[in-house]
Amino acid sequence: MNEFLYALVLVQAQDKMTAAVGLAAYVIGDQYYWGQMMAAATIMSLPPLLLYLFGQRWVIAGWTAGAVKS
DSSP states (O other): OHHHHHHHHHOOOGGGOOHHHHHHTTEETTEEOHHHHHHHHHHHHHHHHHHHHHTHHHHHHHHHHHHOOO
C-alpha cells in the first residue's frame, strides 16, 4: 500500500505511472467504471500468471524440496 501512495503522489506523468495507479485513474469522483477497471485488471494479471505457469515445475520443486526432512 505504501508503494501505491508514493507512486500516486510523486509520479504525475501518465507515461511513468505504475499499473496500479493507472487502474485507480478509472475512479473519477464518485463514478466507478467497473467494466474498464476489470478489463484492465485482467490484462495486468496476465504477465504474472503466464510467468508462473511457465515456471510452475520449479516453483513446485522448490516447495517440496524445503518440506522434506532428511
